[in-house]
Amino acid sequence: MPVVTADLKACQGYANCVMAAPDYFDLDDDGNVVMIKREFPESERSRVTEAARSCPVSALTVSE
Amino acid sequence: MSSTTVIVGSSIGGVRTAQSLRLEGYQGDIVLVGAESELPYDKPPLSKSVLAGTAQASSICLLTQEEADEARIQLVLGHTATGVDINNGLLELEGHEPIHFDNLVIATGAAARPSPWGERAGIHVLRSLDDAHRLRASLLGGGDLVVIGAGFIGAEAAATARSLGLTVTVIDPQTIPMSRIFNPEIGHWFGALHRDNGVTTIFGTGVDAIDGDQGAFSVHLTDGRVLSAATVLVGIGAVPNDAWLSSSGLLVDNGVVLDKYCRAVHAPSIYAVGDVARWHHPRHGEDIRIEHWTNAVEQAICVAYNITHPAEPREYSPVEYVWSDQYNWKIQIVGRVGNNAKHIVIGHPETHGRFAALYTKDGINLHGAATVNWPKALIACRRGMGTGITVAELRDALETQLTSQAMPVP
Numbered sequence: 358m359p360v361v362t363a364d365l366k367a368c369q370g371y372a373n374c375v376m377a378a379p380d381y382f383d384l385d386d387d388g389n390v391v392m393i394k395r396e397f398p399e400s401e402r403s404r405v406t407e408a409a410r411s412c413p414v415s416a417l418t419v420s421e
Numbered sequence: 422m423s424s425t426t427v428i429v430g431s432s433i434g435g436v437r438t439a440q441s442l443r444l445e446g447y448q449g450d451i452v453l454v455g456a457e458s459e460l461p462y463d464k465p466p467l468s469k470s471v472l473a474g475t476a477q478a479s480s481i482c483l484l485t486q487e488e489a490d491e492a493r494i495q496l497v498l499g500h501t502a503t504g505v506d507i508n509n510g511l512l513e514l515e516g517h518e519p520i521h522f523d524n525l526v527i528a529t530g531a532a533a534r535p536s537p538w539g540e541r542a543g544i545h546v547l548r549s550l551d552d553a554h555r556l557r558a559s560l561l562g563g564g565d566l567v568v569i570g571a572g573f574i575g576a577e578a579a580a581t582a583r584s585l586g587l588t589v590t591v592i593d594p595q596t597i598p599m600s601r602i603f604n605p606e607i608g609h610w611f612g613a614l615h616r617d618n619g620v621t622t623i624f625g626t627g628v629d630a631i632d633g634d635q636g637a638f639s640v641h642l643t644d645g646r647v648l649s650a651a652t653v654l655v656g657i658g659a660v661p662n663d664a665w666l667s668s669s670g671l672l673v674d675n676g677v678v679l680d681k682y683c684r685a686v687h688a689p690s691i692y693a694v695g696d697v698a699r700w701h702h703p704r705h706g707e708d709i710r711i712e713h714w715t716n717a718v719e720q721a722i723c724v725a726y727n728i729t730h731p732a733e734p735r736e737y738s739p740v741e742y743v744w745s746d747q748y749n750w751k752i753q754i755v756g757r758v759g760n761n762a763k764h765i766v767i768g769h770p771e772t773h774g775r776f777a778a779l780y781t782k783d784g785i786n787l788h789g790a791a792t793v794n795w796p797k798a799l800i801a802c803r804r805g806m807g808t809g810i811t812v813a814e815l816r817d818a819l820e821t822q823l824t825s826q827a828m829p830v831p
């Protein structure tokens with residue numbers, strides 16, 4: 358299954374990913390992204406990829 | 422026969438439209454045209470890490486040649502679009518033959534409002550990568566920096582210049598900085614933030630003229646004072662890049678005028694996204710244009726969807742969102758703030774190191790919020806805006822957070 362991963366050093370807590378896909382991403386109290394799940398089915402590819410691409414600092418990567 | 426979507430403007434709005442078209446399964450040809458010859462790059466770092474010298478051009482690249490090839494996005498860079506022939510579906514370009522399109526997406530963004538006090542070496546604006554490189558070279562040359570305009574870009578550049586050890590003065594004709602966006606109380610905190618970081622602020626005074634040359638400018642203020650400066654940055658806003666459409670027949674009025682689906686009025690195969698787009702926002706009931714990064718991304722996704730689903734297009738009805746990084750403040754604004762909206766403030770920059778201002782037009786519902794150094798509050802506000810939370814509910818939730826987790830002042 359494709360997976361989405363976060364670069365915690367890059368994350369700046371802008372929360373765009375959380376707004377786009379709240380079932381995959383959340384923020385902790387320090388404003389770092391928290392992954393709720395990493396793997397996603399093919400049917401979710403468009404939504405999860407758009408959420409990853411909405412990160413202003415490219416902290417999220419989708420891979421196979 | 423395969424169809425072609427041509428996208429003009431190779432920055433965040435244009436690139437994301439192209440990528441989202443492929444994600445939506447668009448099978449036709451995609452041509453991405455841009456006036457600049459560099460590969461597409463991102464703008465927010467230009468006043469932050471690029472100006473500071475901590476980011477390289479490669480780290481702000483939005484689309485590499487390999488990624489473009491893989492997604493079958495044809496890049497036509499270094500050619501400025503000069504006009505559109507709507508009837509024949511042709512985009513006219515400088516130094517390139519016209520390109521046929523079935524759908525056209527206008528993503529030409531905005532340009533820095535030019536300096537009304539002369540344009541010459543040492544008087545900078547900040548919009549493109551070239552601008553950032555030139556400004557950085559001037560700053561590294563040393564000497565005092567005068568920033569005209571205390572808006573986002575002026576404030577961020579001032580903060581970055583301070584981090585490089587320069588002496589910085591910020592001038593703004595408004596008596597309270599950011600007061601067009603925020604209310605006075607918070608505007609004052611922004612002024613104090615500059616001063617606490619060693620910037621001299623001159624608010625409520627305009628600029629009459631700039632004399633002299635790079636390294637030895639005299640900046641004449643409207644109150645008669647004269648400041649000397651080695652470098653001047655003019656940060657007085659941006660204007661949409663729409664002049665090239667003036668004879669196209671498209672409706673242009675401070676941006677390309679669009680319906681609620683982001684289609685050009687009277688030309689439904691033509692769309693616009695990002696800083697150049699003025700669309701009819703269904704929830705606000707008015708035509709608006711937004712110069713923020715997240716808007717360009719979200720509008721690109723909507724336009725890509727509407728191109729691939731012309732029979733059931735989606736309305737574009739976003740909640741506005743913008744961030745700005747100034748000194749040790751991470752500022753995040755959602756929805757509509759300031760103007761005549763009432764507001765309450767939770768937290769305080771000195772006592773708590775963070776705060777949130779909640780705005781309401783009717784005294785009940787949340788219409789906008791500004792947060793500083795408080796990501797959890799930002800999420801609560803962004804979510805609340807979508808679900809119709811009241812200001813009272815949100816205030817209670819945030820006040821609990823404020824007392825339950827003390828946070829060190831950064």
Ligand SMILES: Cc1cc2nc3c(=O)[nH]c(=O)nc-3n(C[C@H](O)[C@H](O)[C@H](O)COP(=O)(O)OP(=O)(O)OC[C@H]3O[C@@H](n4cnc5c(N)ncnc54)[C@H](O)[C@@H]3O)c2cc1C
Nearest residue numbers: 430432433434456464465502529530531695696712713714
């Ligand atoms: C220094 C700086 C800092 C910023 N910081 C933030 C921030 O912290 N947070 C935030 O939310 N937003 C920020 N922004 C705003 C954000 O970057 C813009 O909203 C965003 O870039 C808009 O994207 P766009 O694609 O619509 O337009 P633009 O980024 O303006 O890109 C338009 C592109 O079109 C090209 N073009 C123009 N005319 C033509 C033509 N006739 N033919 C061909 N190509 C053409 C231009 O060369 C350019 O590449 C910042 C902007 C700047 C300049």
Ligand code: SF4
Nearest residue numbers: 368369371372374412
């Ligand atoms: S959008 Fe990017 S920076 Fe923002 S919280 Fe998500 S990963 Fe972090």
